[in-house]
Amino acid sequence: MDFDLPLIWAAIIAFAVLAYVVLDGFDLGVGILFPLFPEKHDRDVMMNSVAPVWDGNETWLVLGGGGLMAVFPLAYATVLPALYAPIIAMLIGLIFRGVAFEYRWRTKRAEFLWNWAFAGGSMLAAFAQGIALGALVQGIPVENRAYAGSWWDWLTPFSIVTGIAIVVGYALLGATWLVMKTHGDLADRARTIALRCCFATVGAMGVVSLWTPFLEPVYLQRWFGWPTAIFSVIVPLLVLGCLYLLIKGIRDRYDAQPFVAALGLFLLGYIGIGISFYPYMVPPSLTIWEAAAPPESLAFLLAGALVLVPIVLAYTGYAYWVFRGKVDPEEGYH
Template identity: 40%
Template structure:
């Protein structure tokens, strides 16, 4: 195999690996961010206690995927890392600050007595800001950092869509993990956020077609549109399954359907982006590190991935089942 073929193979492999890390982060941390946002709608302290308890054993491990994702992007595609972080300095700092807010709030609320409700609000607001920041980052990347009112509108829709999608994951997680009043409320939240998420996804798709370099170039490539239509059908079926599971009083089905919806959506995003990391500006080939670096990192991630996935699966297995309110 000649050096250029090896380089292309390695860079494409790393594009797929980073996409996989992104999906794992969005699904795992997405539901606990969604639960955090939904706490803002609950007035009773007992309700918020149970909601936070449902993610208490897994939220910090979920965020490790974001750390690994940042390190992988820096090592595999340093040019993209430099461009994305320099252009997205404000939302990235907003994301980091909001994650710090969440971490501090979820720890300090256990020690608080008179100010516990205030820490709950900090946790909820931090979760909301983190979701908004990620939506802004996604929107900016989709638009290829093109300025203008049309791009701003698309970014606003992606921010709303990410918040709504995370709330959908959070609500269906609560259906799976809680009982009684919270589970009943979560079913209502699931239906509302499913509709808002689908509407936002349709609006982003239409906006991408008009504004983004993705829609202008990539979607016109041979065979791409057919694959995206197939994925859109799968997303529609997943949405119907979520509704069916909610109304049939299913406990695991709504979260499984929501997860499938997110995975299919990100598959569509990855196909739309390829071969670009930043649409219209930076391709996978031009941004990739040299072959030796990519190979060395591949061995490293090959050892790290099984440990992280195994740990994640073990913790979900260990803390499976419904949460029981802690008696104080």
């Protein structure tokens, strides 16, 4: 039996990127919300809520980026030059917030600097991810198997809108995470923020979704041609269903339902991107099969992935299980 190895690997990398977005999204969101909680005690609890899992969440970014380089080298070689600036900005943001986790607890005099490093790094990383996503969605020109655009092609009104959308969406994930993991006044304020962010997130999703089909003819055909046009009805209805569950969970003071519903919004947005992209790895120039490495390389790497990915899933699940429940505001994890 022959396996479509490029398609299998595209699914693995898509899963890794989705895992990164939904897992690291909420801890970036906690950092984005940091300026809205000026009290030191609240900020301590917020950082403690993500301290046990934040670095493990970024494993999926390494798997997605490393997998892209190894399995789809042509896609990697064209996407990276097109997105150097936002990718470097994202990495700088992740470095600042990662260092802030370690140094904020060890200083009193300079604590405000690390507070800003944590918040600013989170915002920068989220915005840069949104910019990169927008630049990828709007298309990357490729000629003779190389990037054919200019240095500033990534910076457009559409990519700025997607950057803002990701920041707002991550703030929603962060707020619903705090609802699930904290007590008292902190959780109540997080509910208020989540209620505002959910409308802003769905509004941003609507703007991006209406804009996307007019960026490339293939997107327009995909979303309004038959039979794929059925997704243009199903996906928005599911988004409204998630929004209803999110609002109901907040107003009925459920702990986990708002977070799960927010994850549902991100999952539906990701599915929408996947529907638009398929079968392209770098739209509208390179398909999955054109960008893939030789079959021998794909098979060799797949053998390793079949061992590695379950291990990553296992220790990720174990970490969340060990640190389940609400954060103790008096003890924490640091």
